[in-house]
Structures are given as C-alpha cells and as structure tokens.
Amino acid sequence: MSRALLPAAVAAVAAGTTAVTRRIAPILLESPVDLPATRVLSVYIAGGRFVSFALVYGLLLGVTYRLGRTGDDSPDGGTVALATGLVAAVAYLVVTAGTLLWLGPQQGAITALLAVGSSVGVGVKLAVVAFAGLALGRSRRPATAADA
Template structure:
C-alpha cells in the first residue's frame, strides 16, 4: 500500500481557503475596518469562491491525476482518498472554528454543530475529487 502525502496536503490548503471563503461576508461586515459596499462584498465573495473552485477542481484534481500517473499500483488509492478527506475535514474544522470564534464567540453549540457538519461535507467532497483524479489516471494508463 502506497499512501501519497501530496493530495492531503493540497486538500488542507483548499479546505482552509473554502472555510475562509464561506465566512468572508460576516468577516468583512463584522470587522473593525470600515465596511465595504455590498457590491464589493459580493465581488470578494465570488472571487473567493472562484479561487476555491480552482484549488479544488484545478490544483487538487491535477495533483491527484499526477500522483496516480506515477504510482506503481492502485493499492493505496482508497487510503489516499480517505487520508485526503480526513485531513481536509480537520483543516476545514480548525479554520472554521477559528473564524467562528472571532465572529460570534457566544454561540458555541450552534457554531460547533454547523462547523462539524460543514467539515464532513468538505472532507467528503475533496476525498471524492482525489479518488476521481486517481481513477482518471488509472484509466488513462490502461487505455480503457
């Protein structure tokens, strides 16, 4: 079994970017700096979502395909996808917890439930992306 550490590392970066992107409007409105206009907040939010999209479906999928092309066997694909999902979920949960504590430290239970639910979703999403990239690399190698 060969577990590659590269997809989980990239997934951690993508998960943190996703956590920041999802909490960007409240961060901008709730911070001590002067609040930008609604158009600016929408522009920043859409820009952040585009960056998250590029990190997940561009960089992470590309890294998974590259790792899958260079491996000797497909024995570690499940472990790599699982590790990616767990690392992404933990990174997202830590980033979300930090941001939610800054935003509203009084609503601990609500923030915890929302954070855990979102973290599981992001972890599953990134694990599926990595597994798809590894499967694509395998399909390209076998010529099927």
C-alpha cells in the same frame, strides 16, 4: 515528503480556503476596516468561491491525476482518498472554529454542530475529488511491456 501525502496537503489548503470563503461576509463585517459597498462585497464572495473551486477541482484533481498516472509504486486509491478527506475535514473544522471564535465566542451549540457537519461534508467532497483524480490518472496510464 512522500508523494502520497501531497493530495492531503493540497486538500488542507483547499479546505482552509473554503472555510474562510464561506464566512467572508461576517469576517468583513466584524473587522475594524470600513465596510465595502455591497457590490464590492459580492465580488469578494464570488472571487473567493472561484479560488476555492480552482483549488479543489483544479489543483487537487490535477495533483491526484498526476499521482495516478505515475508507475506501479503509487499508493492505493482508497487510502489516499481517506487521508485526503480526513485532513480536509480537520483543516476545515480548525479554520472554521478559529473564525467563529474570532467573530465572537457567543456562537451557540447549533453553530458548532453546523461547523462539524459542514466539515464532514467538505472532507467527503475532497475525498471524492481525490479518488476521482487517482482513478482518472490510472485509467490514462501509458501502456507498458508488462501490460501486453
């Protein structure tokens, strides 16, 4: 796998996790297991948000930072950010659609529009994080003889 595809793969995992975390309460309510206490549900939601945060701003930013610090053969930042954003938006939309279908097919058109809109938002957010990581990595590249 090309190193340029690594941020997109990480973004897909982060987007899928974010999609599940945003719907953890309805998932638990619709599942056949006994409902946890309200405090426990709050801990699950907060824990899921922390995992999403760590994946987006820890793993994705770290991977793109590392990619940006590599040599001159690293890909264009705009291309990597665009690919990362598109993959994230599609992954988020697929996971959201699967979750909504599992929760019940009676979800209306408004819910579908909200899912599409939030998937675009997640894609843009992850593209910005990827671009920022690449830019930061490139600004921190060690000096070479060609730079002098």
